[in-house]
Amino acid sequence: MNIHRLSLVLAVLWMGVLFWLSHQPSLDAPSLFSGQDKLFHAGAYGLLGILLLGAMRPDFSGYTGNQALFVAFVASVYGISDEFHQSFIPGRSPEVLDWVADSTGALLAALLLAHLTRTYSTRAS
Structure with missing residues (x-):
């Protein structure tokens, strides 16, 4: 299996994990600072952005x-569907700022990976 197919498989699996997590009535995490959930959202969708770009x-x-922009768009649409899904789960609710964090994380991670590959490719030439 080549790296692009593996990345696609991992992206789909990660989307399944995100779906499962959003299907839980609550996720107990110790509160270390205000807004940490937005950082978790950005990180989770940043990983999705990297995996999708790798595909x-x-x-x-x-x-x-x-x-990178296309990947961020795909992840953002998935984030919208995830927030909508949460509206049906007792104890959960959709939040626009969660979706903003999802989209921002995916965009920044995909742009960073694109920048790094172009920088590395330029230096290797």
Whole structure:
């Protein structure tokens, strides 16, 4: 299995984990600071952004900004569906700021990976 297919499989599995987590009535995590849940959202969707971008084929100089934007869009749409899903789970509710954190995490992670691949590709040439 090549790296792109593996990344796609891992992305789908991670989406399943995110679905399962959002299906739980509550997630008990110690509160260390205000807004930490937004950081968790950004991190979880940042990982999704990286996995989705890894499923794509880079051009000769690495991943493009357009690929990163597309991946962020896909992750953002998944984030919307996840928040909608939570509206049916007792003890959970959809939150716009959670979706913003999801989308931001996916966008920043995908853009960072695209930048790193282009930087590395340029230096290797």
